[in-house]
Amino acid sequence: MEDVLAKIAAHKAVEVAEQKQLFSVKDLENTQWFAAKPISIKESLTRVGSSGVIAEFKRQSPSKGIINGQASVVETTSGYVAAGAAALSVLTDTQFFGGNTADLLAARGANQCPILRKDFVLDEFQILQAKSIGADVILLIAAMLTPQQIKDLAAFAASLGLEVLLEVHDLEELQRSIQPHVTLVGVNNRSLRTFQVSVDTSFQLAEHIPAEFVKVSESGLFSDASVIGSLRAAGYRGFLIGETFMKTSNPAQACADFIAQTR
Numbered sequence: 001m002e003d004v005l006a007k008i009a010a011h012k013a014v015e016v017a018e019q020k021q022l023f024s025v026k027d028l029e030n031t032q033w034f035a036a037k038p039i040s041i042k043e044s045l046t047r048v049g050s051s052g053v054i055a056e057f058k059r060q061s062p063s064k065g066i067i068n069g070q071a072s073v074v075e076t077t078s079g080y081v082a083a084g085a086a087a088l089s090v091l092t093d094t095q096f097f098g099g100n101t102a103d104l105l106a107a108r109g110a111n112q113c114p115i116l117r118k119d120f121v122l123d124e125f126q127i128l129q130a131k132s133i134g135a136d137v138i139l140l141i142a143a144m145l146t147p148q149q150i151k152d153l154a155a156f157a158a159s160l161g162l163e164v165l166l167e168v169h170d171l172e173e174l175q176r177s178i179q180p181h182v183t184l185v186g187v188n189n190r191s192l193r194t195f196q197v198s199v200d201t202s203f204q205l206a207e208h209i210p211a212e213f214v215k216v217s218e219s220g221l222f223s224d225a226s227v228i229g230s231l232r233a234a235g236y237r238g239f240l241i242g243e244t245f246m247k248t249s250n251p252a253q254a255c256a257d258f259i260a261q262t263r
């Protein structure tokens with residue numbers, strides 16, 4: 001496992017153990033959103049005319065530091081949806097990304113679209129928690145999980161009606177991690193080792209992702225119609241974008257501009 005990710009995963013394991021002391025499974029199951037029917041991101045991304053944009057609310061990151069300390073989660077996420085985003089992604093990790101579960105709850109209350117809980121999932125408890133705050137999709141990062149963990153966590157999410165985005169960085173991760181309970185495969189263009197971004201990663205892996213999985217290209221994307229057009233031609237239906245929007249003073253407008261320029 002890469003350095004940053006190893007550090008994040010170690011911290012996350014401690015955090016989850018603490019959370020388990022504070023909240024029981026019953027507490028999570030007794031929430032308003034736990035009973036709600038999830039909204040399908042697969043449907044949203046594959047609908048004819050979908051922008052394919054999964055617009056992310058992200059205040060900070062280990063690679064960039066503070067990206068946006070001001071933006072309101074409700075204003076930004078509802079602005080993204082009004083701009084035509086197909087889905088939302090909300091960071092809920094506090095230590096490294098400055099997010100929290102309250103952000104996702106607020107986004108949920110304000111929007112009727114699929115929402116990805118962006119966090120470092122290593123335990124079923126986090127999946128129950130994702131459902132309890134109204135998330136529709138969870139992320140499983142191949143680089144920090146064994147194939148058995150991915151299989152078990154994906155099956156557990158599916159049993160709750162949640163969809164699973166499996167994130168990979170290279171062919172080896174893809175081939176060892178792909179599981180039938182996964183719905184979408186996300187290719188992260190950002191190397192976790194060097195933080196370097198290369199969209200070639202998405203182009204190289206496209207043909208290796210079986211057709212039944214919705215392909216998502218993640219990170220380092222900006223409004224370059226020729227690149228987005230080529231990704232679409234390579235089969236990508238989802239474009240996960242954070243920084244390009246969040247680094248501006250009006251993320252929703254940046255999202256609208258991206259959609260207009262890459263249509």
Ligand SMILES: O=P(O)(O)OC[C@@H](O)[C@@H](O)c1c[nH]c2ccccc12
Nearest residue numbers: 188218219220221240241242243244
């Ligand atoms: O801000 P960007 O470069 O548009 O990237 C968004 C998203 O892909 C990135 O935030 C991300 C991809 N995988 C992750 C895993 C955990 C935290 C964050 C991420």
